[in-house]
Amino acid sequence: MSLQDIAKDIRTGLAGKNFDGTLKFDCGKDGVIVLSEGGATTDDCDTDCTLQLSRENLKKLLTGKLNPMTAVMMGKIKISGDMGVAMKLGKLIS
Template identity: 55%
Template sequence: MWRVFSYLLRRNVFVARVIPDALAPTHSQGEEHMALQDIAERMQRGLDKRPLAETIKFDCGDDGAITLDAGQAVIEDRPAQCTIHISEPNLQKLIGGKLNPMTAFVMGKIKVTGDMKLAMKLGQLLG
């Protein structure tokens, strides 16, 4: 897994870089909280430009899950080929570019289960 995230980081391929205009701050500078719905909408903008055929889930535990399925970002806990386990606050930081994916992985803030090759497909969402 370390090699996968190292590769993603070297190639600037990860969720924190999902289409730059899709990640432009939509909240005021002082407002840091981003609801799961806001995160899903940002991911959807990336999927609209570069659809993903496979299913990837961001599992935020009790806070909910975002599943990227058939070109749609939905707030549902659906079965997925690849699941990225991350807390909602850490997902907010990751999407906002405030959490380094490599550091998060090493510290155990991100865990990936299922098909690791699909985590690489996140590059399709990246600009």
């Protein structure tokens, strides 16, 4: 599954929900997905918070197969920037 497909699924999943702030899923050489009030895009830009993780772990995170706190503790996700924005994401995907 490409990042464009994942971004499309995120847009569908967030329909009717509000996300305050900007967050980037940085999947390294695979690219990025930026989540903002306007939805999800694969265009890179500066954000309030960045999560660095593999594309595979991103898919697991978004489908509930990867616990965010466990993933951070195990080094599967690295967070930089505003932790409050990352916490808002947790409420959306739980």
